[in-house]
Amino acid sequence: QQQVKQSPQSLIVQKGGIPIINCAYENTAFDYFPWYQQFPGKGPALLIAIRPDVSEKKEGRFTISFNKSAKQFSLHIMDSQPGDSATYFCAAYIPGKLIFGQGTELSVKP
Amino acid sequence: GAGVSQSPSNKVTEKGKDVELRCDPISGHTALYWYRQSLGQGLEFLIYFQGNSAPDKSGLPSDRFSAERTGGSVSTLTIQRTQQEDSAVYLCASSLVSDSTDTQYFGPGTRLTVL
Numbered sequence: 001q002q003q004v005k006q007s008p009q010s011l012i013v014q015k016g017g018i019p020i021i022n023c024a025y026e027n028t029a030f031d032y033f034p035w036y037q038q039f040p041g042k043g044p045a046l047l048i049a050i051r052p053d054v055s056e057k058k059e060g061r062f063t064i065s066f067n068k069s070a071k072q073f074s075l076h077i078m079d080s081q082p083g084d085s086a087t088y089f090c091a092a093y094i095p096g097k098l099i100f101g102q103g104t105e106l107s108v109k110p
Numbered sequence: 111g112a113g114v115s116q117s118p119s120n121k122v123t124e125k126g127k128d129v130e131l132r133c134d135p136i137s138g139h140t141a142l143y144w145y146r147q148s149l150g151q152g153l154e155f156l157i158y159f160q161g162n163s164a165p166d167k168s169g170l171p172s173d174r175f176s177a178e179r180t181g182g183s184v185s186t187l188t189i190q191r192t193q194q195e196d197s198a199v200y201l202c203a204s205s206l207v208s209d210s211t212d213t214q215y216f217g218p219g220t221r222l223t224v225l
């Protein structure tokens with residue numbers, strides 16, 4: 001019940017495309033949903049986050065859509081660039097820890 | 111300011127040996143976390159320290175794993191009698207306090223290879 005399921009496992013888009021990464025959860029005790037971006041050889045870094053009482057949040061080219069009733073949330077990257085190529089993790093917070101999805105390896109082709 | 115640092119960056123050891131992995135959190139951060147990232151997998155929570163409270167050890171996979179945090183700052187993750195399945199990247203993170211909206215800042219990780 002503490003799992004966060006993420007899809008797809010990998011994603012290839014052309015520059016300017018809009019990759020979408022989806023996550024689903026079961027535990028209604030989760031109260032914060034961050035997305036992390038990880039480049040090879042680096043630790044994950046916070047990209048954007050949302051609370052469950054908000055349905056959408058935008059920061060620059062990154063948007064989180066949140067559907068509380070369906071227990072699903074997704075990351076959209078507008079006008080994607082080759083520099084966005086990285087692994088993206090969704091996560092859910094429960095006191096004391098983050099529960100991470102399995103990750104999505106995104107490749108943006110020039 | 112300096113971020114979370116971890117040492118060593120890479121560690122190769124033989125099966126059955128003990129290893130110690132070190133984490134230096136961001137100065138002033140009271141919460142410290144250890145995660146494990148296996149190849150192609152997400153991050154798996156291991157243990158969490160908050161101030162002087164007893165740590166949450168619920169994610170440690172076996173009693174071969176232990177961690178301590180000295181003086182509320184530096185933390186050491188120890189794996190005894192290492193096994194090949196322990197091979198992974200071990201990531202440390204810290205946050206100012208332990209609150210849902212408080213950002214966890216990650217270090218670069220220690221890549222452990224057990225031969």
